[in-house]
Amino acid sequence: MNRISARIAAVALCTGGALLLATGPASAHVTARVIGESAVQGGYTKITFRVPNEDEEAGTVKVEIKLPEDTPITSLRTKALPGWTAKVVKSKLKTPVTVHGNEITEAITSISWTANPGVRIAPGEFAEFEVSGGPMPETEQLVLPAVQTYEGGKVVNWDAPPTDGAEPERPAPVVKLAPKSEGDDHHGGGTTPADDTHAEAAGPAEDTTARWLGGAGLAVGALGLGIGAGATLRARKLSAKG
Template sequence: MSMHPATRAAGRPAAAGAAALTAVLTLADPASAHAEVEADIPRALARNLTLPFVSEAESDSAGFQRVRVVLPDGIAPGDVTLADAPRGWKRKATSDGYTVVGPALNTGTDAEHKVRIRRLPDARQLVFKTVETYADGEISRWIELPTGGAAPEQLAPVLEVQGATEAAATSAGPDRQKAAGRSGGVSAGLVAVPLLLGAGAWWIRARASSGSG
């Protein structure tokens, strides 16, 4: 039985749409591994925030043995403690970040670790350049920065940070507290000056009236 022409015409857009969807899904599938960082609602100035890092395995012959992370401005190596890592892996501080290293993982196993940050800086975007080393010496460098053009092939892990809460901003540290104290002192001084001037004028008038009496 032959298909009605209208039925065939209606079927062509549906088939084309299915083919297009298949192509999109195919292109969306990542062709290579990557490194990433994430957090639950990361806010500027947040304290004791845990950041999970994931390095996806891409070697067919060896497993991860070392992951080195360069910290962004505003986070010092001493502000970082290791919260979780593969069994036997330890954290070692470096001049610009830290390294987690230990027994080689099984081939094809992702390297996952978590660090606790004492306090996030007041920034909207934090870049954590990451260098991964496999047991056979192969190195993957995820250190390229995002730009306005095409995405780089080896993009460094980027954490998007939300604005600080009011509580975090008011307890941002001694420097901000001192600045707030200085501002309050200036305001109090500005209020006190007219009061002192008024008191002085009253005292002069009172003396004048006493003398004339």
């Protein structure tokens, strides 16, 4: 029985190691994700770029995302990330596009994050870089090639377009975009400035209500204690007289 158990354990270890080796490179890709909301064509949303450090010795010191000019995005903001300096580059479009009835001649062509001195994505670590904006182009998927720069000048391009077959060695990050429905407003779903304002405005109101209810509860409790204490004193006086 001991020999059989040992053989089963050895097979399990080998199988697990093979699975880790098979899934390791895929999990280490630079990826783009829309977390907690929908990404809709014509809408505004937040995109998170997850950048793992694949080098065993050097750290990542710069990340650049390139945006396609044939399906342009006209407005993006970066989320502040301590230790990193973000830069958004706009360029003139070869062919102007119309957004909300306005002709747009410029759009975002690249976004980069550069590490400040002493900062890096160390070996075995990853970092997430976030952008928010829109409107998202009217296409089924948004292909966003990434350029990862390591200490010492090593550069890795994650720019291979998606295919129907086997995944390329260094695929470009991709965001899937859902079609805009008839009920969508001009923001088309996702996070919008109006949604953010509503969330911020709701917070103080709820907090004020909670404080009012809490204060009312304390007042009722204090009143109850006072009534109870008065009743006890009266009982003692009647007992003394009797």
